[in-house]
Amino acid sequence: xxxxxxxxxxxxxxxxxxxxxxxxxxxxxxxxxxxxxxxxxxxxxxxxxxxxxxxxxxxxxxxxxxxxxxxxxxxxxxxxxxxxxxxxxxxxxxxxxxxxxxxxxxxxxxxxxxxxxxxxxxxxxxxxxxxxxxxxxxxxxxxxxxxxxxxxxxxxxxxxxxxxxxxxxxxxxxxxxxxxxxxxxxxxxxxxxxxxxxxxxxxxxxxxxxxxxxxxxxxxxxxxxxxxxxxxxxxxxxxxxxxxxxxxxxxxxxxxxxxxxxxxxxxxxxxxxxxxxxxxxxxxxxxxxxxxxxxxxxxxxxxxxxxxxx
Amino acid sequence: xxxxxxxxxxxxxxxxxxxxxxxxxxxxxxxxxxxxxxxxxxxxxxxxxxxxxxxxxxxxxxxxxxxxxxxxxxxxxxxxxxxxxxxxxxxxxxxxxxxxxxxxxxxxxxxxxxxxxxxxxxxxxxxxxxxxxxxxxxxxxxxxxxxxxxxxxxxxxxxxxxxxxxxxxxxxxxxxxxxxxxxxxxxxxxxxxxxxxxxxxxxxxxxxxxxxxxxxxxxxxxxxxxxxxxxxxxxxxxxx
Numbered sequence: 094x095x096x097x098x099x100x101x102x103x104x105x106x107x108x109x110x111x112x113x114x115x116x117x118x119x120x121x122x123x124x125x126x127x128x129x130x131x132x133x134x135x136x137x138x139x140x141x142x143x144x145x146x147x148x149x150x151x152x153x154x155x156x157x158x159x160x161x162x163x164x165x166x167x168x169x170x171x172x173x174x175x176x177x178x179x180x181x182x183x184x185x186x187x188x189x190x191x192x193x194x195x196x197x198x199x200x201x202x203x204x205x206x207x208x209x210x211x212x213x214x215x216x217x218x219x220x221x222x223x224x225x226x227x228x229x230x231x232x233x234x235x236x237x238x239x240x241x242x243x244x245x246x247x248x249x250x251x252x253x254x255x256x257x258x259x260x261x262x263x264x265x266x267x268x269x270x271x272x273x274x275x276x277x278x279x280x281x282x283x284x285x286x287x288x289x290x291x292x293x294x295x296x297x298x299x300x301x302x303x304x305x306x307x308x309x310x311x312x313x314x315x316x317x318x319x320x321x322x323x324x325x326x327x328x329x330x331x332x333x334x335x336x337x338x339x340x341x342x343x344x345x346x347x348x349x350x351x352x353x354x355x356x357x358x359x360x361x362x363x364x365x366x367x368x369x370x371x372x373x374x375x376x377x378x379x380x381x382x383x384x385x386x387x388x389x390x391x392x393x394x395x396x397x398x399x400x401x402x403x
Numbered sequence: 404x405x406x407x408x409x410x411x412x413x414x415x416x417x418x419x420x421x422x423x424x425x426x427x428x429x430x431x432x433x434x435x436x437x438x439x440x441x442x443x444x445x446x447x448x449x450x451x452x453x454x455x456x457x458x459x460x461x462x463x464x465x466x467x468x469x470x471x472x473x474x475x476x477x478x479x480x481x482x483x484x485x486x487x488x489x490x491x492x493x494x495x496x497x498x499x500x501x502x503x504x505x506x507x508x509x510x511x512x513x514x515x516x517x518x519x520x521x522x523x524x525x526x527x528x529x530x531x532x533x534x535x536x537x538x539x540x541x542x543x544x545x546x547x548x549x550x551x552x553x554x555x556x557x558x559x560x561x562x563x564x565x566x567x568x569x570x571x572x573x574x575x576x577x578x579x580x581x582x583x584x585x586x587x588x589x590x591x592x593x594x595x596x597x598x599x600x601x602x603x604x605x606x607x608x609x610x611x612x613x614x615x616x617x618x619x620x621x622x623x624x625x626x627x628x629x630x631x632x633x634x635x636x637x638x639x640x641x642x643x
Contacts, residue, residue, distance in 0.1 A: 108642065145489050147641045166637075171491040181486025183413065185420030194416075197409040198490045226420065252489075 096159035098123045098250050098282040099144060103153035105306075106139055113139040115306035116153070121299065123249070126276055126283040128297035128314070130290065130395060136306040137286035138178055141252045144284070145170060158249055174243035174281075175252040180235045184228035188219060188238050191227060192245055199246035213241040216278075217271060233264030237271065244275060250282045257289060265289070269296060290395055294318075302395055317395075324348070324361040328374065330381040333357055337377045346370055351396050358387070358396070406492050410500020411507060418470065418508065433512060437462075438519025443527055447534045450524050456540035459513060460547035464555045466509035468580060471559030472572035474501040475640070480568050485641060494635045502556040502628075509552050513544075543613070550620040555580065557627035564634055 099121040106114040114136045121127045131137050142148040144157050146166020155162040157169045182191050189210050196206035214220040217237045227235060236256055243251050256272065257265040273296055276283050287293055293300050294314045301311040310317055333352060341350045341359060346366025350359045357379075359370055367384070375381060419427055442449040449455060478484035487497065517536070525533050559576050566572035 142641055147485070147488055147637050149638050167491065167493065170489060173489075175486065175489040177485050177489060179482035179485070181483045183417060183483060184481065185417045186413075190416060194409070194413050195490070197412065198406070198492055200405065 095123065096156065097121055098125075099127075099155070099157055099284065101144075101153065101155040104140075104143065104150050104155050105152045106136075106143055106148060107151045112306050114143065114150075117303075117306075117308045119301060119308060119311060121282070121284065123282050124280065125298040126273075126285055126296050128293035128300035129284065129286040129303060130288065130293050130300055131286075131303035132288055135303045137303060138254055139306075140303070141175070141177065141254055141284065141286065145173060145175060145252060172249045173252065174246065174248040174250075175254075176236070176239045176243045176256055177252070177254050180239035182227050182235055182239055182242070185226060187224050187226050188214065188230075189223040191238065192242055195242050195245050201246060209245060213245065216275065217241055231264070233260050233268060236260065236268055240268075240272060240275065244279055244281065247279065248281060250284065251276075253283060253285045255287055255289075256285070257287070257292060265292070272296065324364045325387050326359050326361065326367055326370075327385045327387050328357045328359060328371070328379075328381060329355065329383045329385075330357070330374075330379050332378055332380050334378075337374065337379055340377060341370065341374065344370060344373060349396060360396075404499075406496035407500040407503055410492065410497055411504040414470075414474075414501065414504030415508065418504075430512065434515055434519055438516040439523045442520035442524050446528045447524055447531075449520055450534045450536055453537065453540055455536070456544045459517065459544045460551065462513050462516075463506070463509040463548040463552040464580075466512050467505045467552045467555045468559060468576055470508055471501070471505040471556050472563055472566070472576050473569050474505070474560055475563040476566040476569045476572040477563075479566075488637050488640060494637070495632065498560060498632060498635050501560055502553070505556045505559070506549070506552045510549070513548060546617060547620075550617060550624055553624045554620065554627060557624065557631050560631045561627065561634060564631070564640065 097120050099119065101117050101119045104114060104117045104119075105112065117136075117140070129137050129140060139148065143150055143155055143162060146157075146162045146169050149163060158172050160166075160168045160172075162169060183194070186194065192210045192213065193206050196209065201209070210223065211220060214223050217240075219234065219237065219241075222230075222234075227238060230238070240253065240256060243253070253272070257268055260268060269292055272283075283296075285293070285297065297314055299312065300314045300317060302309045302317070338350060338352060338357070341347055341357070344366075346361055346363055346369050348360040348362050350357065352358070357374075361367065361370070371381060371384060419430075421429075475484065478487060492500075521536070555576075558579055559572075562575045562579065563572045566575060
């Protein structure tokens with residue numbers, strides 16, 4: 094039987110007294126895009142470093158493509174590609190040279206390297222600029238090139254650490270679309286960390302939510318959303334204060350409450366509790382302009398999960 | 404070795420892509436000064452004097468020291484180190500690739516300067532036929548230059564592994580080399596007085612000293628390279 098792409102058991106990693114990853118048990122099947130979701134500093138990058146065998150676990154075990162990260166890290170890296178926190182491109186080299194270099198690292202023959210460089214850069218619409226030094230490229234172009242580099246040697250598994258972070262919305266959408274196309278055409282398993290929930294919802298077949306190093310939930314995004322975010326309302330208005338938000342969070346009918354700056358988004362334990370919540374808000378001085386039922390989204394589920402944890 | 408040469412290829416490409424005196428212009432300037440200008444100014448003695456051998460055996464060490472500090476500190480500073488460590492390359496391939504690149508660069512520059520000087524002097528300044536380097540001088544230059552270059556490369560890698568920035572690595576490497584030079588000179592001065600005239604006057608003794616010295620340098624090289632390999636830990640490089 095083929096082992097899963099990733100399997101961890103009680104995986105933890107400490108940095109001094111800080112527990113960056115805490116008792117994570119997870120299994121990711123092959124051939125899917127897995128989203129590892131969490132706010133900044135939640136342990137997403139540490140998880141990738143552990144799975145690549147770049148860091149050793151403090152306790153617990155991790156297997157990637159059937160190889161133990163402690164004893165067979167080299168075999169894992171042989172079969173994996175990675176776009177880490179920084180794109181890691183050599184800025185004094187051209188785009189083609191950057192790809193060629195990684196082809197050399199994987200001992201791919203020169204003719205095949207040239208063909209693969211042309212194939213990937215054409216797919217990413219970067220081929221006409223392949224001899225340019227990448228130092229002058231935009232962040233979006235560099236990220237695309239770094240994804241091409243991660244896929245260059247046709248790995249079984251690719252780790253992408255927040256690939257759209259820092260991109261403008263147009264570039265992020267373009268990169269996301271190309272990533273989806275590439276992962277499909279290459280038939281590769283993708284381990285994607287992100288705090289962009291729309292991205293995870295669109296791309297991932299399976300998602301895990303992590304906070305302060307702890308894995309809070311795992312499941313298909315739609316299932317996570319249905320389980321956590323089905324009874325929420327968006328209340329638009331003015332005059333929201335911190336004490337009001339605190340009051341609503343401890344209301345008997347409320348599961349979770351957060352603000353996106355313009356509106357108050359309230360997750361409810363029971364949909365029948367909406368009038369009570371509105372009445373409590375109005376009583377506290379909040380001027381309600383509109384109330385809208387929102388369909389359960391991964392974002393609601395995500396925030397609900399984070400708020401439930403101390 | 405294929406993997407180490409892939410790393411070395413990358414280092415050379417990056418070196419040539421550098422702007423200013425660190426890159427191509429620096430190489431051209433070095434070759435022009437040490438391969439043409441100074442030999443022409445000095446004349447045939449640039450080729451025939453035994454002092455040349457002593458002087459040129461230091462040059463590879465100096466050249467290695469100008470590039471090796473960048474090996475890991477530069478990758479760290481430019482945020483490329485983690486991606487490099489995430490490749491299939493073994494620790495040895497990365498470490499030796501960096502060293503091969505620095506030593507190869509120093510060797511090529513030294514050899515290039517010597518060849519250019521040979522051509523320039525013979526074309527312009529040789530009144531009494533063609534002059535060549537003494538084979539013994541060339542051999543001594545090559546062996547001592549190589550061993551010294553390996554030593555500085557290994558020390559440089561050791562420092563660069565832990566340095567946060569290239570500047571810090573360069574300062575630490577410069578300080579270390581000066582300290583070692585002081586140690587060698589002081590050690591030589593402390594040799595028993597009765598040994599010194601023998602060394603100067605007696606050729607077999609000179610050879611014996613040379614062989615013992617080179618043997619010591621080989622052992623020193625092995626020790627420092629082994630130490631660099633011990634200190635190369637992916638976990639520490641990432642976590643630091």
